[in-house]
Amino acid sequence: MVHFRTNDITEVTSEIQEIAERANGREWITISPWVDPEHLPEISLLRRIFSGRGSKVPEVTWVPAVGNEPAQFGLLHARGANAHGILADSDAVIPPTWIKVSDHSKRGLLFGVHPDTTPGQVVDFAVAASEVLADVPTDDRWVAQVSTVAR
Numbered sequence: 001m002v003h004f005r006t007n008d009i010t011e012v013t014s015e016i017q018e019i020a021e022r023a024n025g026r027e028w029i030t031i032s033p034w035v036d037p038e039h040l041p042e043i044s045l046l047r048r049i050f051s052g053r054g055s056k057v058p059e060v061t062w063v064p065a066v067g068n069e070p071a072q073f074g075l076l077h078a079r080g081a082n083a084h085g086i087l088a089d090s091d092a093v094i095p096p097t098w099i100k101v102s103d104h105s106k107r108g109l110l111f112g113v114h115p116d117t118t119p120g121q122v123v124d125f126a127v128a129a130s131e132v133l134a135d136v137p138t139d140d141r142w143v144a145q146v147s148t149v150a151r
Contacts, residue, residue: 002144003034009123012144016062016119019146025066027148031126032059033134034141056135060126062113071113073098073122077133081105092128095121 004012012031019027035057056078065071077083084103087094097114109129113122131138 002146004142004144006127006140006142009120012123012142013119015144015146016122020064020071020119023064023066026151027146028061028063029144029146030059030061031123031130031142031144032057033127033130033136033138034143035136035138058130058133060130062122062126065113065115070115071117072101073111073113073125074108075110075126075129075133076108077130078135079133083109083133087129087132090128090132092125092132094129095125 002012002015004010012029016029019029059076061072061074061076063072063074075083079086082103084094084100087109094111095114095117097116099112099114101110101112103109127142
């Protein structure tokens with residue numbers, strides 16, 4: 001797990017670069033804001049199952065390109081449909097070379113990531129977009145988790 005602040009993204013960008021270089025189809029990274037425990041929402045199991053929206057704490061998942069498949073950037077959030085429009089009207093600049101794949105109220109926003117995108121651009125947009133779509137207070141503290149599945 002990598003804890004980082006918005007003014008020092010070196011460690012998290014290194015993790016993304018290493019995952020991209022391995023491109024083994026078994027790893028990804030998840031980035032989310034650190035949220036003060038007193039601001040964490042309490043959600044019942046029924047609400048989680050039947051709600052048409054994602055988590056109030058945004059969660060970004062970046063998956064590297066593998067073979068002919070481009071890297072993907074997914075963002076789960078609780079703002080409902082049209083997250084793409086909300087971001088387009090905000091200061092969170094959507095990288096112009098990325099392609100919107102889907103924008104769903106429960107499954108989130110998904111982009112195909114252009115191969116020339118740098119790890120720094122991934123992290124910068126993850127932070128900016130999450131700040132816009134968060135339904136809880138955020139600050140400059142973030143958490144990244146590298147996940148791996150066995151094959």
